Amino acid sequence: MKFSVSQLKGIHLIIDEKYWGDKTKAQINTCIELGVKIFQFRFSRSFLLKTGNAELQELLSMIKEANGLSLLNNHWHLVERFKFDGAHIGQSDGDPYLIKNSLKDRLLGVSCYSYLGLAEQAKNAGCDYVSFGAFASSTTKPSAKILSKEQMHRIKNFKGLPLALIGGIDATNLTSQIASSFDMIAISNGILGASDVGRAVQDINRIINR
Numbered sequence: 001m002k003f004s005v006s007q008l009k010g011i012h013l014i015i016d017e018k019y020w021g022d023k024t025k026a027q028i029n030t031c032i033e034l035g036v037k038i039f040q041f042r043f044s045r046s047f048l049l050k051t052g053n054a055e056l057q058e059l060l061s062m063i064k065e066a067n068g069l070s071l072l073n074n075h076w077h078l079v080e081r082f083k084f085d086g087a088h089i090g091q092s093d094g095d096p097y098l099i100k101n102s103l104k105d106r107l108l109g110v111s112c113y114s115y116l117g118l119a120e121q122a123k124n125a126g127c128d129y130v131s132f133g134a135f136a137s138s139t140t141k142p143s144a145k146i147l148s149k150e151q152m153h154r155i156k157n158f159k160g161l162p163l164a165l166i167g168g169i170d171a172t173n174l175t176s177q178i179a180s181s182f183d184m185i186a187i188s189n190g191i192l193g194a195s196d197v198g199r200a201v202q203d204i205n206r207i208i209n210r
Contacts, residue, residue: 001173003085003086003107003128004094005128005162006036007038007067007069007135008038008128008129008162008184009037009162009182009183009184010035010036010037010038010184010185010205011031011035011036011037011038011184011185011187011191011201011204011205011208012038012040012096012164012166012185012186012187013031013036013038013039013040013186013187013188013189013192013210014040014042014073014140014166014183014186014187014188015028015039015042015192015196016025016042016140016188016189017044017051017194018021018140019188019192019193020043020051023063024059025055025058025059026105027192027197028059028062028063028114028186029062030197030198030201031191031197031201032062032063032066032068034198034201034202034205035201035205036068036201037052037066037067037068037069038068038069038184039063039068039069039070040071040072040073040088040186041070041071041072041073041084042071042073042140042188043072043073043075045074045075045078048075048078048082050114052081052082052191052208055084056060056114057082057083058082059192060082060084060145063203064085069085069086069107070084070085070086071084071085071086071087071088071090071107072084072086072087072088072089072111073085073088073106074088074089074090074093075087075191075193076089076093076094076099076102076108077102077131077177079103079106080106084131085106085107086103086106086107086108086109087099087103087106087107087108088108088109088110088111088131089108089109089110089111089151090110091111091113091118095123095125096108096110096125096127097124097126098126100125100126100127103127107128107129108127108128109127109128109129109130109131109164110122110127110129110130110131111131111133111166112130112131112132112143112149112150113132113145114132114134114145114147114151114155116154116155116158116167118130119132119158119161122161123160123161128161128162129161129162129163129165129183129184130158130161130162130163130165131163131164131165131166131184131186132151132155132164132165132166133147133165133166133167133186134146134147134166134167134168134173135147135165135166135167135168135173135178136167136169136173137167137168138167138168138188138189138190139168139189139193140189141167144167146167147167152178156181156182162183162184163181163182163184164182164183164184164185165178165181165182165184165185165186166186166188167186168189169186169187169190170187170189170191170194170204171190171200171203171204171207174204174207176208176210178206179207179208179210185204185208187204190204191204
């Protein structure tokens, strides 16, 4: 699988298993039509194995046909089995160097929380992007620590890999100044939990592109 760093831009949509349902296909299609290119599936292993059927493959095909990227959260060893374009891992998932070596040319992103040292390790391991957070209080990860202003300042100055900001982001708390400091804005509930998914995507895109 070949991809360009230029693809790691804009909304990075996180599809948590709690949002999986009858509306998922239509919601993802709306996001694709509005230009979203990066989709991360945050499923538990048991949910993935249960859901890893024609419906999931249809979504992955939709994303691929739109020249988008599909990432699997945590379960990097199942990426090839389900034909994802790559994985996103946290610190409990293993050594980024060994995982990147196993995934070869597939995409690998790493959660670095508030720690620039982890981002340096990811860069040295040949990973493709890093994410930092939490930006704000999150419904999907309520215990995540919020980044301080000082931490945000240091993170924005990290060089060498595309940066993603994650955690409780929606159109009410994201500003164009913050968005301009990051390559990707990772959002879950702020889009999929909205009453109008299309409007939520448009509102975020306006802020990013302002």
